[in-house]
Amino acid sequence: MQDVSVDFPSPGGTVKVLDQVNLAIGEGEIVGLVGESGCGKTTLARLILGVLPKGAAVRGAVLSFAGQNVLGDGAEAAHRRRGFRIGFVPQEPRAALSPLFPIGAQAREILRWSGGGRGAAARQRVAEMFARVQLPDPNAIMHRYPHEVSGGQLQRVLIAMALLREPRLIVADEPTTALDVTIQAQILTLLRRLAREQKVAVLFTTHDLGAAWEICDRIIVMYAGQEAESAPVETFFAHPRHPYAGLLLDSMPRPGAGLPQSIAGAVPNLAAPPAGCRFHPRCPRALEVCRVERPAPAGPAGQSVRCHNPLPDRDAA
Numbered sequence: 001m002q003d004v005s006v007d008f009p010s011p012g013g014t015v016k017v018l019d020q021v022n023l024a025i026g027e028g029e030i031v032g033l034v035g036e037s038g039c040g041k042t043t044l045a046r047l048i049l050g051v052l053p054k055g056a057a058v059r060g061a062v063l064s065f066a067g068q069n070v071l072g073d074g075a076e077a078a079h080r081r082r083g084f085r086i087g088f089v090p091q092e093p094r095a096a097l098s099p100l101f102p103i104g105a106q107a108r109e110i111l112r113w114s115g116g117g118r119g120a121a122a123r124q125r126v127a128e129m130f131a132r133v134q135l136p137d138p139n140a141i142m143h144r145y146p147h148e149v150s151g152g153q154l155q156r157v158l159i160a161m162a163l164l165r166e167p168r169l170i171v172a173d174e175p176t177t178a179l180d181v182t183i184q185a186q187i188l189t190l191l192r193r194l195a196r197e198q199k200v201a202v203l204f205t206t207h208d209l210g211a212a213w214e215i216c217d218r219i220i221v222m223y224a225g226q227e228a229e230s231a232p233v234e235t236f237f238a239h240p241r242h243p244y245a246g247l248l249l250d251s252m253p254r255p256g257a258g259l260p261q262s263i264a265g266a267v268p269n270l271a272a273p274p275a276g277c278r279f280h281p282r283c284p285r286a287l288e289v290c291r292v293e294r295p296a297p298a299g300p301a302g303q304s305v306r307c308h309n310p311l312p313d314r315d316a317a
Helices: 039-049 076-086 103-115 118-132 136-142 149-165 180-197 209-215 235-237 243-250
Strands: 004-008 015-021 032-033 058-059 086-089 169-173 203-208 220-224 227-231
Touching: 004 039, 004 209, 015 227, 032 039, 032 180, 032 209, 039 169, 039 203, 039 209, 058 169, 086 149, 103 118, 103 149, 103 209, 118 136, 118 149, 149 243, 180 203, 180 209, 203 209, 209 235, 220 235, 220 243, 227 243
Parallel strands: 032 203, 032 220, 086 169, 169 203
Antiparallel strands: 004 015, 004 058, 220 227
């Protein structure tokens, strides 16, 4: 994805939800998309899935998938990519499955719809995938209804369903939000293992920096529809460069560190966003140039930051 923007129409004017965003995910790589509510994480995920709301305008240079530019493809092409080559794991498992049909029947419907098999072959395929995501007694779970299994088991079911057609990419939209801490850790470990074993790329959207630390190879920080920083996960947590990224990390609860620090101000109105860097009205390091000119990406190898006055290296500070 290169310089891609998304605008939504509204009674108050055009809402500039994404602004020249760049994103790349390699085979077997897990990229975490983090930021406050309203930063554009879900819109970016929906853009990749091809399920933006009616009226959304997409502009950009390149939106490529498996080496092919798909920017401007029609709804049918996006629909087939979503079914065959891109899987999706939502954040609320009970809302994602129908309460009226057994779990196995709903999983087999994916194979029937996509031409992946019927009858005994489909049942065997689903049972094998349920076993791969470490569901106990897969054959029994196939006959149960969603209300008869736990939330953690349902999330494993959804991960299995996302993998049934062997996709190249999985979009996981805050998949651990509805789970308790112990089950969250199990699901994160499972996703990481499956990404490595099946060499599937994963876009992991989350507001939980702790979850991002556990699972991701690389972090992309979003703010008000712009990507602020991209870095390997260890580099990001040790040496954030964008002031917003540093403030996000300071807002995390830490043992013995007292109360977390809040970030002053609020996310701007995207119908009338500030010029230049969109974070400058809240930034303690803002310069005059920040108010008029959006910074270009720069930084050391492997780390990209859009900032005119980035944070110094914490070891050097």
